[in-house]
Amino acid sequence: MDDSSAKKFQKDLNGGLVGLVLLAILDRSAEDLYGYEIAKRLASANEGVSIFKEGTIYPVLRALSAANLLTSRIVPSYSGPPRRYYRITDQGRGVLAAWIAIWAGTRSFVDRFIDTGHAK
Amino acid sequence: MNRSAPRSIDQYLTALREELAGEDTALVQDALYDAEEYLRAEVAAHPDKSESDVLELIASTYGAPDEVANAYRDTEAKVKAAMTTPRKVAKTGIGAFFGVFQDPRAYTSLFFMLLSLATGIIYFTVAVTGLALSAGLGVLIIGVPFFLLFMGLTRVLALAEGRLIEAMTGERMPRRPVHQSSVAGFWSRVGQMLKDRRTWTTLAYLILMLPLGIIYFVMAVVGLSISLAFIFAPLTDVASRYEWFGIPPDVRMNPAWLGSVWALPLMVLAGIVLLTLLLHLARGVGRLHALYAKALLVPSASAAIVANP
Numbered sequence: 001m002d003d004s005s006a007k008k009f010q011k012d013l014n015g016g017l018v019g020l021v022l023l024a025i026l027d028r029s030a031e032d033l034y035g036y037e038i039a040k041r042l043a044s045a046n047e048g049v050s051i052f053k054e055g056t057i058y059p060v061l062r063a064l065s066a067a068n069l070l071t072s073r074i075v076p077s078y079s080g081p082p083r084r085y086y087r088i089t090d091q092g093r094g095v096l097a098a099w100i101a102i103w104a105g106t107r108s109f110v111d112r113f114i115d116t117g118h119a120k
Numbered sequence: 121m122n123r124s125a126p127r128s129i130d131q132y133l134t135a136l137r138e139e140l141a142g143e144d145t146a147l148v149q150d151a152l153y154d155a156e157e158y159l160r161a162e163v164a165a166h167p168d169k170s171e172s173d174v175l176e177l178i179a180s181t182y183g184a185p186d187e188v189a190n191a192y193r194d195t196e197a198k199v200k201a202a203m204t205t206p207r208k209v210a211k212t213g214i215g216a217f218f219g220v221f222q223d224p225r226a227y228t229s230l231f232f233m234l235l236s237l238a239t240g241i242i243y244f245t246v247a248v249t250g251l252a253l254s255a256g257l258g259v260l261i262i263g264v265p266f267f268l269l270f271m272g273l274t275r276v277l278a279l280a281e282g283r284l285i286e287a288m289t290g291e292r293m294p295r296r297p298v299h300q301s302s303v304a305g306f307w308s309r310v311g312q313m314l315k316d317r318r319t320w321t322t323l324a325y326l327i328l329m330l331p332l333g334i335i336y337f338v339m340a341v342v343g344l345s346i347s348l349a350f351i352f353a354p355l356t357d358v359a360s361r362y363e364w365f366g367i368p369p370d371v372r373m374n375p376a377w378l379g380s381v382w383a384l385p386l387m388v389l390a391g392i393v394l395l396t397l398l399l400h401l402a403r404g405v406g407r408l409h410a411l412y413a414k415a416l417l418v419p420s421a422s423a424a425i426v427a428n429p
Contacts, residue, residue, distance in 0.1 A: 036162070059154075
């Protein structure tokens with residue numbers, strides 16, 4: 001498999017997963033998080049290299065916020081423009097639970113083929 | 121894109137702006153804002169490295185400008201598709217004419233017209249007071265800080281007005297404030313603000329909002345009172361006959377034939393037509409005002425954002 005088709009496959013997979021991961025991170029976090037912090041948590045979970053390009057999480061955060069799955073507030077910052085801190089809403093928790101069930105179902109379905117299909 | 125990788129925050133933001141050329145100006149402003157938050161935080165998190173060393177690794181973490189631009193384009197398209205509920209639009213003349221009653225934008229635009237007198241008074245007062253005090257205090261030491269404070273306030277007002285207009289008319293407006301590049305010196309920032317065309321168009325918008333607000337308010341109030349008075353004419357007629365609500369029995373219509381029984385249904389009909397026309401007018405005013413606000417409040421996509429590129 002050449003590099004560009006691998007990239008395309010990863011990008012297609014990420015489409016829905018970014019939203020799931022962002023909701024899960026905000027659900028676990030005790031305090032509100034802003035975009036950069038979330039990006040760094042993603043990267044540190046995978047030895048410093050996030051499988052998502054960190055720039056792609058910002059538009060998804062805004063989309064989730066527009067769908068009332070997240071709320072946000074703005075806090076001034078010394079290092080740059082004011083930061084937008086996000087927190088998950090009750091509606092977001094409901095959606096997250098549904099998405100986790102879908103993900104678990106999908107993963108076990110896919111694993112059934114991956115694990116046995118190429119068994120020697 | 122085949123270009124040399126950006127080596128500074130300003131270069132990155134310029135490249136991102138070029139990648140997003142032709143997109144909605146409000147989307148461009150949001151994307152630049154997000155990127156600047158990330159890049160400045162990343163540079164601040166690595167005090168041992170220079171800005172260009174940090175930027176060298178940005179393409180593998182945050183993403184190259186073209187990747188980030190694509191992410192915003194894709195998400196915006198999806199959100200737009202999810203947020204707009206398909207509405208069945210009547211094509212025929214009568215259906216299209218009265219279909220305006222089913223359009224929430226017509227009601228919100230009418231509300232915006234009523235509200236614009238209040239916001240217009242506030243904006244006008246802020247702009248004129250701020251300008252006058254800035255000019256008056258200019259010779260004193262507090263003149264410059266006051267001017268900066270005033271500029272900050274106008275930006276907040278511009279953002280709030282943008283949010284209001286998006287809620288009322290559906291026109292995409294910025295969801296983030298404009299952030300001035302903070303690397304340049306204090307005096308060059310002041311100079312930059314004075315040179316920025318948008319500073320003056322924002323002030324013009326705030327000042328012009330008072331006359332416009334008066335016009336919108338009068339149009340909405342006159343239209344509403346005439347059409348509602350026509351629609352409720354039969355009620356007034358009955359009320360005056362039986363002296364309900366203390367209405368005297370000697371209310372006379374002028375011309376007199378308006379008081380006759382057969383004219384009342386016609387008045388109701390005329391009132392409904394007038395109300396429908398008013399909603400069409402409100403929707404049209406809302407659309408035009410949104411375009412006008414966007415032209416004055418949102419920087420055009422081609423304008424440079426950085427102080428010293």
